[in-house]
Amino acid sequence: MSLSQTQIIRSLGNALTWLESELQWGVEPGELNHLIGRIGELYVAMRTCGQMALAVNQKGYDVVSATGEQISVKTVTTSKSVILNKNTFDQVHRVVVLRINYGDDLSEGDNISVDDVSIEEIIDEEASKFLSLCKEQGGKYKYSLPGKRKVVPLEQQKPVKQVVYGPYEVVKYESGSIQVKENGVPVRVVKPALRDIAKKIGMSIVRENGRSLPTRQLGSKIIDTINELNES
Template structure:
């Protein structure tokens, strides 16, 4: 039965939640292919306002977009290459390659590695119809972005940037990794380390929550363990 757009979004959220829960139980992402494939197809349905193909791997494609494109979806976690079946590639109008990233800062996120027509893909994939994933991609320094909130706790300064990134500084030195310091501060001020679903909060969730919690307290109360001033950027 076709899903409405709302139902597709809800299904994607449920699949991502289950994926996060499996990770919290210590399951290797590479062993969750049944979930990653489903997440990728649902994500593509949301992007294209599409529907799942009626049969699994129906003639080489997985999703039919709102524009009636037949889309082959490949979803990876740690693979370095993706290959397409040359016997069914002529049945595909568009290809989408996604990667599910898992890290301490962002938690689980879905990244689009390639999204193009099958015709465009042929020249990029070569005769083997194989896409090779770049292991390192250039990024701009987060310090170039605006700081939207900050707070001082003892000798530490917490900064939240406009993309959600949290950096912790001790004086002029950036503390890396930031999460152990954030966990220690959270324990001292009584901020919960777990989400409502029982999963460990990410670096961004911890940092943002701690800054908000410090902002609610009168100046001078924090930190409990020593002197420090709270400064919150509006």
């Protein structure tokens, strides 16, 4: 049975919501491999206007694109490599490797929102070229992932919004990143400082569904709220 693009997009949204719930319940990302793999497959099916492979545990590939390409999808969180089966690789036309990245909230033990999760495309390549990037190990092909993308330092980014409140300065940059300075010194962990500011100005830090605002949304809302207070 084929799925419409709307159904695939809806399924991806449901899977991300499920991931959000699991993380908020304290489940470690490494214990969610099946769910994370499914998110990757749905993402690729959506991006290629394709379909999920019909057979359960289809050998070799996971998605068939709108043009008929059989795509092997590998999705990781912290793994530094992916493994493909040599015996079924002849069925693969294309390989896509994805990495799920989480916001800073995860390391802080805070609630995680879908807004804090991003899907990074590591590689999207024809099978023959992908194979040239692998090493053969015991009947399998191993592809070593590159390190995470280099983050441009905030001092090299362009600020788009900023506000001063007491000893704090809150700055939003073009990338969406939020920086908080206290008495001119950048704070190491941003979210607790943002919560302190929100409390002082009487601003809610939760959304309508009762979940905490992610860092970027919280920082942006604080800037807008303080600007409104200054104008009133």
